Amino acid sequence: xxxxxxxxxxxxxxxxxxxxxxxxxxxxxxxxxxxxxxxxxxxxxxxxxxxxxxxxxxxxxxxxxxxxxxxxxxxxxxxxxxxxxxxxxxxxxxxxxxxxxxxxxxxxxxxxxxxxxxxxxxxxxxxxxxxxxxxxxxxxxxxxxxxxxxxxxxxxxxxxxxxxxxxxxxxxxx
Amino acid sequence: xxxxxxxxxxxxxxxxxxxxxxxxxxxxxxxxxxxxxxxxxxxxxxxxxxxxxxxxxxxxxxxxxxxxxxxxxxxxxxxxxxxxxxxxxxxxxxxxxxxxxxxxxxxxxxxxxxxxxxxxxxxxxxxxxxxxxxxxxxxxxxxxxxxxxxxxxxxxxxxxxxxxxxxxxxxxxxxxxxxxxxxxxxxxxxxxxxxxxxxxxxxxxxxxxxxxxxxxxxxxxxxxxxxxxxxxxxxxxxxxxxxxxxxxxxxx
Numbered sequence: 338x339x340x341x342x343x344x345x346x347x348x349x350x351x352x353x354x355x356x357x358x359x360x361x362x363x364x365x366x367x368x369x370x371x372x373x374x375x376x377x378x379x380x381x382x383x384x385x386x387x388x389x390x391x392x393x394x395x396x397x398x399x400x401x402x403x404x405x406x407x408x409x410x411x412x413x414x415x416x417x418x419x420x421x422x423x424x425x426x427x428x429x430x431x432x433x434x435x436x437x438x439x440x441x442x443x444x445x446x447x448x449x450x451x452x453x454x455x456x457x458x459x460x461x462x463x464x465x466x467x468x469x470x471x472x473x474x475x476x477x478x479x480x481x482x483x484x485x486x487x488x489x490x491x492x493x494x495x496x497x498x499x500x501x502x503x504x505x506x507x508x509x510x511x
Numbered sequence: 512x513x514x515x516x517x518x519x520x521x522x523x524x525x526x527x528x529x530x531x532x533x534x535x536x537x538x539x540x541x542x543x544x545x546x547x548x549x550x551x552x553x554x555x556x557x558x559x560x561x562x563x564x565x566x567x568x569x570x571x572x573x574x575x576x577x578x579x580x581x582x583x584x585x586x587x588x589x590x591x592x593x594x595x596x597x598x599x600x601x602x603x604x605x606x607x608x609x610x611x612x613x614x615x616x617x618x619x620x621x622x623x624x625x626x627x628x629x630x631x632x633x634x635x636x637x638x639x640x641x642x643x644x645x646x647x648x649x650x651x652x653x654x655x656x657x658x659x660x661x662x663x664x665x666x667x668x669x670x671x672x673x674x675x676x677x678x679x680x681x682x683x684x685x686x687x688x689x690x691x692x693x694x695x696x697x698x699x700x701x702x703x704x705x706x707x708x709x710x711x712x713x714x715x716x717x718x719x720x721x722x723x724x725x726x727x728x729x730x731x732x733x734x735x736x737x738x739x740x741x742x743x744x745x746x747x748x749x750x751x752x753x754x755x756x757x758x759x760x761x762x763x
Contacts, residue, residue, distance in 0.1 A: 373523070374513075395514060396514070396515075397575075397579055397664075398664060398665075400576075400578060403578055406581075409552075409581045410577075410578045410581060411578060411581055411582050412578055412579065412582075415579075415582070416582070417525070419525070420525055420527060463578060481577060482577060484576050484577060484663040484664070485575070485576030485577050485578035485579060485663065485664055486578070
């Protein structure tokens with residue numbers, strides 16, 4: 338069991354309520370004791386040490402914290418961790434193993450789909466959701482799917498190219 | 512709201528796990544019923560709305576952004592009572608209702624009566640809205656929703672919802688709701704009323720657009736000046752209504 342109590346709230350009073358939750362993260366069942374007010378992004382980052390999920394704005398604007406929740410992209414800064422109890426979450430760490438790259442990651446590398454890289458995890462997870470549903474999207478469809486993800490470096494053109502690259506690669510892989 | 516410390520509730524109850532509230536359906540009389548857990552994305556992809564409720568169908572893809580639409584709900588948007596909310600204008604234009612449930616049973620509240628200020632509703636503390644209803648149209652429903660936003664997911668600079676029911680050429684009912692141009696969603700009743708009882712003509716549209724702009728109470732802010740926003744209300748109202756004439760002509 339991973340206890341988050343200390344990590345998220347070191348000075349918390351004895352009476353701070355907690356809940357025990359079990360979430361499947363990247364295929365692995367994880368159990369944690371959390372404050373009900375803990376947001377999912379912080380469970381992932383601070384509790385499970387999965388810092389691939391970034392928190393940019395904390396207000397559902399930027400999309401850097403995008404993860405797949407039961408297969409659908411959601412902004413994990415705007416969900417409580419307790420709401421994920423009994424559900425499946427996939428983060429950017431779940432795309433591929435440590436010594437390999439998923440086609441989407443490869444696409445971002447090949448097409449220079451990142452500059453500072455802060456928005457990249459969210460961009461990739463939103464792209465994953467798109468390609469799961471629509472394996473050969475048009476440029477417009479990619480721009481639509483990524484319209485909730487902001488890139489402050491304004492590298493959108495190459496991000497779109499990266500997703501198209503990934504779509505072709507995934508199609509070749511069959 | 513909680514993160515920004517606008518609200519600090521002692522207890523939050525998550526309704527997401529309550530079964531059977533994710534529906535939306537259209538009854539035989541044409542009324543649209545949307546359950547409290549029906550997501551924006553469900554409405555965006557709805558073939559029912561696409562064919563039978565054009566104002567709602569036009570608004571669904573413009574709410575927030577595609578990722579937020581996977582979690583957010585129409586009913587949640589109405590109860591949040593943000594004057595920038597898209598669905599409130601749409602439901603106002605449709606003379607929409609909500610069904611509130613509490614320990615004393617169920618009651619129906621007109622969307623126009625639900626909100627009495629920014630983020631404030633007439634719901635009792637022990638009531639939740641379980642369903643929103645767009646009543647049966649009084650004729651063939653037509654309409655649209657237009658919004659200006661600086662980027663996808665930003666608050667609306669201005670949004671306009673128009674709903675027009677027609678029997679033949681004659682407008683039998685009309686509603687116009689304005690987003691983001693007042694302390695709460697505005698129902699442009701005079702503008703809508705002017706359209707009822709006759710066919711849509713360019714003169715009537717011009718007058719309705721001017722009345723809608725008069726009904727707006729915009730404020731100058733970083734999204735635009737008050738006069739610019741008022742102008743947009745007129746342009747959007749006119750654009751939606753003119754589009755209805757055009758599609759009627761194309762159908763004929």
